[in-house]
Structure formats: C-alpha cells, structure tokens
Amino acid sequence: MTLRQTLTSLPRDARDTLFLLFVIVWVIAPQVPNLPVWTTVLAGGLLLWRGWLAIKGKALPGRWTVAALLALAVVGTLLTHRTILGRDAGVTLIVLLLVLKMLELRARRDAMVVFFLGFFTMLSNFFFSQSLPTAAAMLVALLGLLMALVNAHMPVGRPALAQTFRIAGTMALLGAPIMVALFMLFPRMAPLWGMPSENLTGRSGLSGTMKIGDMAEIALDERVAIRLRFEGSVDDVPPQAMLYFRGPVLTGFDGRQWNAEPFREDSAWAARVALPANLQTSGRAVRYEVTLEPQRQPWLMVLEATPEAPSLPNMQAYMTQDLQWLTTRPITEVLRYQAVSYPEFRHGPQQSVRPLRVHTELPPGFNPRTLELATQMRADPVLSGGGTQALVTAALQRLRTGGYSYSLDPGVFGEHTADEFWFDRKEGFCEHIASAFVILMRAMDVPARIVTGYQGGERNPVDGYWTVRNADAHAWAEVWMEGRGWVRVDPTGAVSPGRIGQFQRLRAPQGAFAAAMGTIGMTQSLRAVWEAVNNSWNQWVLNYTQSRQMDLLKALGFESPSWQDLTTVLGYLIISAAVVAGAWGLWERSQHDPWLRLLARTRQRLARAGLALPDNLPPRAMAERVQAQFGTPAAAVAEWLLRLERLRYAPDPGAELGTLRSEFRSLPWPKPAPH
Structure with missing residues (x-):
C-alpha cells in the first residue's frame, strides 16, 4: 500500500491531525537554530509520538502524563535561560506549550487553543529574522493554519485539501487589504516587527x-x-x-x-x-x-x-x-x-603634537628584521632628506618590485608577523600588508595607524543599487605628514593594483557543483535578481518608518501631516472597508441559492393564505397540501410547485428559474379564509 493510499484510508480525525502536525513542524522548523538542543529533541519526539497515536488510533496520554511533561518543560526552560520571561525563554516555552497541547487535542475547544498558539509561534519567528525568506515561509504557515482552522469547522464528510486551500486562500486575500492599510497607516514607533537581539556579538566581519x-x-x-x-x-x-x-x-x-x-x-x-x-x-x-x-x-x-x-x-x-x-x-x-x-x-x-607619539609606539621584542630595515632606510640620505613622503614612496616601491603577492591563504604567521611578510613569505592578505607597512612606518618614527572598513562595491544592474559585501572588508593605512595631516595610504594597491582600481577581489576556488552549473556570469545574474528583490523588501517593508508614513500623507495632500492626520485617514479607511463589507454581504445574500429563496417566498405566500407549512417540506409535499386544502382553484399553484421541484435536479436551471420567478407574480394564489 502506498503512502497516499495509507493516508486516504485513515479516519477523518487522524488525517486532520497529521495535517496539523505537519503545519506545526513547518512553523517550528525556522526556530530550531534559536532553540536549545533539548527543546528541539523533546518537541520532535512528542510530535512523532502524537503522529503515531493518530495513525494507530491509540488513546491520547492522560492528564498526569501531560502535566509531568509540562513541568519538565518549565524546569528545563528555567535551567537553560534562568527565567521564563524574555524573548529566548518565551519562545522556548511557547514552542513546548504548542507541542504539548497536541497531546490533549480531544475537542474543538482544544483545537482553537492549538490554532492560537500556532499563530503566536509563527509570529515569534520574526523576533529572530525579518528576512524575505522568513516572511515567505510564514505566509505558507499562515495558509496551513487557516486550512486546519477551516477543517475544524467542517466536521462532516472528508473535504479535499484543495477545497480547504481555496477557502483559506480566500480568507487570506480578503484580509490582505486590511493588513496593508494597517501596515501603511498604523502609527509606528519602531520597525515593522521583531525585537532587538540580546546577543551583541558582531554579525559583520569587522570588529574593534x-x-x-x-x-x-x-x-x-x-x-x-x-x-x-x-x-x-x-x-x-x-x-x-x-x-x-x-x-x-x-x-x-x-x-x-x-x-x-x-x-x-x-x-x-x-x-x-x-x-x-x-x-x-x-x-x-x-x-x-x-x-x-x-x-x-x-x-x-x-x-x-x-x-x-x-x-x-x-x-x-x-x-x-x-x-x-x-x-x-x-x-x-x-x-x-x-x-x-x-x-x-x-x-x-x-603640525606635530605630542599625542601623535602614540602612533609611533611598537611593542619591544617583535619584528627585529623589520626594525633593522627601518634603520637602514632612515640612514639613506636620499630618503631621510625627502621626509615622510619619500619614506612612504620607498616602502610602496619595495612592495611593487620586491616579489610580493596578494593571497587569500598565505598560511599561519608566527610571532614576528612583519618580518615574515617582508623577508620570508612575501605574500599576504590586506591585513598582513597593512600591518607590515604600518609597523615599518612606525619603526622609522613616522606616525601611522590602520583603518578597517570596506573598499569597493559593485552595482546591481537590476535595481541600480550598489552592493558592498562582508567579503569587501579591507584594511589600509594612514600616515601622518607635516602640513597635510593624516593621509590615506593603501599598500595593498601596491601589491595588487587590481584589488583597488578594478575591484578584483580574491575568491575561493570554484567547486565542482558550481562548475557544473555553468558560467560564473549566470550565477551572478541570478544573485543580482535575488538581491534586488531582497533589497526591495528591506526598503519598502522593513524600513517603512515614521518618515515614510508622513511622506505618504504628503502625497495624499496633507501639507504638514501629523499623527492625528494619520489616525483620521486610517479611520476613514476602516469605515470605508466596513461599508464595502456590508455591501458585499448584502450582495452575497442576494446571490445565495435563488431556488431556496423562491421556495421560501412561496411558503410565506401560502402562510398568508392560511396554510402554514414546515421549512423542511419539499415542493411535491407542499403541492399535495395545497390541493388538499384549496382544491381545484389552486391547481395552477400545485403544478407550479411540481415544476419547481423538477427544476432542482435539472442540469441547467438558470433560464427556467427566471421563468418560474416571473410566473410567481401572476399565479392565482388562494385567498385567506374570511373570519
């Protein structure tokens, strides 16, 4: 028996439970990197257990078992986070509560609790990431939870997933305009969602x-x-x-x-x-x-x-x-x-000031050969007579002509890093080159320091934005010169001019998979498209700030927009939405099964004539009652009722229904009996 046949043969309750378990796994999965390992293991084990119980039709665990697991979850959270409050502890606890609630899913009331916990857990994903992939994954989770909610309100039969998906999708689309209006106009004191990270470890490649x-x-x-x-x-x-x-x-x-x-x-x-x-x-x-x-x-x-x-x-x-x-x-x-x-x-x-001496200090006992090189250069009358600029030019010339190379992997340097670069390895990355250069400058009593940051960038042809990556992190030098102050000197440009002038970054060797996928150009084109889409998300969603809200009001005609104007516009939109929803409801009501509405009008007309009929009576039985009470004068009404019943099972009742509706007004309806 295939997996599909196995799932199809399961009872309705088991099928719905398995679907809800799948949705919960989808909701929790992005949280795994942020959860303690024991939480992930416990949650996964409990969900597998709940799925096994559903497939085998076994009874759910008793109240004391669930209570013991709840106590274990609370104690584990306290031991891990030292509290049950705060972002990390709260997310750990809410995930475990959601999983534990699945173990007592016996009635619709329990299902409602699971749905609300699921929606809250879904939102908690944004506490850690507000990226476009996270938002897309949570949109899928939202549709899944709505489908499970629809299933819970359709207890009869075995509705297909396609049917529940259509209903859930319609619900999401109907709610989208309200969501957009609230996003655009609800007063905000912070970005869209999320909480500041409690971990202040640097994310980028730079550090102090x-x-x-x-x-x-x-x-x-x-x-x-x-x-x-x-x-x-x-x-x-x-x-x-x-x-x-x-x-x-x-x-x-x-x-x-x-x-x-x-x-x-x-x-x-x-x-x-x-x-x-x-x-x-x-x-x-x-x-x-x-x-x-x-x-x-x-x-x-x-x-x-x-x-x-x-x-x-x-x-x-x-x-x-x-x-x-x-x-x-x-x-x-x-x-x-x-x-x-x-x-x-x-x-x-x-001009030279005392604090500049800090930028000539070097630790004793390091790089003796570099210090000797500095002494030799200082002793050269041509260099010493040319001042700082001559010393800088000589050092750069040594880098250009001394056989030095720009390397991503120069190996691990030992205790005397500058000595190894200048005399032994003669290769290095930007920090090796900048550090060796600054040490040489300081050894010649020239104030120098290292500046870190990013250098270069590349223009995205899709949206025109320039992109600077962590891989563009760079280190260069600043040298102090009399009458000029601090002057930027990038010694990496002397070793590898293409790194600075033509932005030729070093890259890791291309793997076999990347080579099999084709040219680097195709990969870069795909990345450019993705980054343009992701940048649009950052610009228009994550960075939709107070100032952008006010700019929107200005575009709507407000000269000096304020929070009151924002609230006014939001209020008008809510009222307009309510009016549209009311009109939609009236229209939908008018479109609700015209055959049943015509039958109800017939029942009301006969009631006024003194013949009260039950709501569940079909047209044929109604015709018999009419004949029995009013006799031959009501034969046309009885015949009309029989035609109305036949129309219910006709393949194309549209045109005939219009005819019956027109005849309804001209039928010889029985008169009420005189009192």
Missing part, C-alpha cells in the same frame, strides 16, 4: 580588533553588508578606487593584534568623541542613501569623509577624532540613512 590572519576568513563571506543608492546619474558615482567605507581605526599593537578604542556609553566617552577632527573637505559632494545590515556594533558605515552626521531615525550619531561615525547604541536591525561625503578631504593636526 584585528588579529593578523583573521580578516582573510571574511573574504569567504558573501553576505551583503551595505547597500547604497547614489543621487544623480551614473557619472556622479565616485570610481570604485575611491569607495572607502571607514570603520574602526586601530592604533594599539601588542605584537599579534591591533586594537581600537572600545565603545562606551558614558558621558566622558561622548565628550571625547565630540572633539573636532579638524576635517577639511573640498571638491564635489557625493549624496547617497545607505541601507546597513544589522551588525550589532555601533559603527555607521559611510564613505570617507563625512563631515555632517547622517540622518538617522530615532538615533544620534557622533564622530570621533579618528573620523569614524558611531551611534549611541549597537545597530541590531536594518538601518537606512542618508549621508553626504567628500572624497577629497584633509583631517588631523597639521
């Missing part, structure tokens, strides 16, 4: 530290970090070689790791970052809009250099003297903001 060798791993991460939309034409977009997105600036070095100033949310820190950066801009301004993916860090990614704070919703931003923009709290959701940057700029002190 850089350990030599770690950034090469980021090159394998193709997730989107930033999306940009530049104002103006394509000609107004800066060349890729100028697209530097500034992140953490690293100043401290312990021999293996570079460190930045940690983020602190106190008044002293706020006062420090508010110090002027002595930023001077020139040239043409670049205006653009950024959609920043959640990175759970307080860093705002903007192009170098941005003198004015980007416009942020419900958040403030500060710029440090290192020219990095920070927000007052970590970014835990998709954030959109506008910024104005100037690719041509100068910043930092123009």
